[in-house]
Amino acid sequence: MSNLPRSLLDLKSVPAPAIEKLFSLSRKAKKGELARAFADSSVSPIISLIFFEPSTRTQQSFTYAAHRAGLTPVTFEAGKTSSTVKGESFLDTCLNVTALGPVALVVRAGDEHDLEELRVRTGLPIINGGWGRRGHPTQALLDFFALSEHRPLKGTRICYLGDIDHSRVASSHFELAASLGMESAVCGPEELLQTVSPQVRRFGRLEEAIEWADVVMALRYQVERHESSDSERLQGYARQYGLNDRHLPMFGSEKYIMHPGPVNHGVELTSTVYFHRQSLILRQVQHGVWLRQALITALLSGDWP
Ligand code: CP
Numbered sequence: 001m002s003n004l005p006r007s008l009l010d011l012k013s014v015p016a017p018a019i020e021k022l023f024s025l026s027r028k029a030k031k032g033e034l035a036r037a038f039a040d041s042s043v044s045p046i047i048s049l050i051f052f053e054p055s056t057r058t059q060q061s062f063t064y065a066a067h068r069a070g071l072t073p074v075t076f077e078a079g080k081t082s083s084t085v086k087g088e089s090f091l092d093t094c095l096n097v098t099a100l101g102p103v104a105l106v107v108r109a110g111d112e113h114d115l116e117e118l119r120v121r122t123g124l125p126i127i128n129g130g131w132g133r134r135g136h137p138t139q140a141l142l143d144f145f146a147l148s149e150h151r152p153l154k155g156t157r158i159c160y161l162g163d164i165d166h167s168r169v170a171s172s173h174f175e176l177a178a179s180l181g182m183e184s185a186v187c188g189p190e191e192l193l194q195t196v197s198p199q200v201r202r203f204g205r206l207e208e209a210i211e212w213a214d215v216v217m218a219l220r221y222q223v224e225r226h227e228s229s230d231s232e233r234l235q236g237y238a239r240q241y242g243l244n245d246r247h248l249p250m251f252g253s254e255k256y257i258m259h260p261g262p263v264n265h266g267v268e269l270t271s272t273v274y275f276h277r278q279s280l281i282l283r284q285v286q287h288g289v290w291l292r293q294a295l296i297t298a299l300l301s302g303d304w305p
Helices: 016-030 057-068 090-099 115-122 137-148 168-179 206-212 231-241 245-251 281-300
Strands: 046-051 072-077 104-109 126-131 157-161 183-187 201-203 215-218 256-258
Touching (some): 016 168, 016 281, 057 104, 057 126, 057 137, 090 115, 104 115, 104 281, 115 126, 126 137, 126 281, 137 168, 137 256, 137 281, 157 168, 157 206, 168 183, 201 206, 256 281
Parallel strands (some): 046 072, 104 126, 157 183, 157 215, 183 201, 215 256
8 A cells, every 4th residue: 555645547446435525525625615725824825736738717717716715826837938938847836836845736738747646755645636538537427427416316327429539528527427327328429439439329310319318428529539520521420410409399398418628619519419418517617616616625635546
């Protein structure tokens, strides 16, 4: 057993009861009943948010969550105004930030970065805030927390649409859906489903997928990770796999539409779908703050598995 503090790098070894406990704490946060755990310190402890890839939701959400937990968030963004332009490495950057004295790190990193090494070298709790294509555990947690406010998760059929191969969100969703007793399927162009296990159900036609599913999770077509994403290709994708007005009657009042964001309007889904009453897209974002507040509180209180 390691003496290192608890971290959240993936969801593989997190047991279902721990998830249930986290959701229960998140519900307390939602009701405003979760104490600001770290607000009594004479100096407000700092949580460092280190972003080596762009972010809106995750960066903002952790900032709000940290304040709600009584911590002070300080954000580092790699890029033009940092010494990464002088060639300073990911590890050196994180070790220098660690030397400033934060109590934990939230890190968004690329596939080429090593969060496991970071955990060992810093001795700090590390929260994966999106790691290349490997995973985005807090996104999966907040998605299922938001969904759990609308329907029981066990037995839910969820179909992931589109660019599975480039999606860190899908990686974490597959891990979490299995441990929560949910059934997963995929639908999308074969060339974007190359990494999907043969055991996972596949749908060739979007209408069949919607018919089968309780929840359709459209994934962002990751333009920046494709060699070629011209507008003709995107339009072809939208015609076959994009959710639009024609599909909305199929959702009735029982099926839900999700998307982790950011959305390419008119590609993965149209704006009418985005704003439809069965769309949970903005509720996912809203529930992320409560989930992340609960996670930070549990992790730093030693109450995380
Ligand atoms: N869903 C998500 O991770 O969004 P950001 O990249 O904006 O953080």
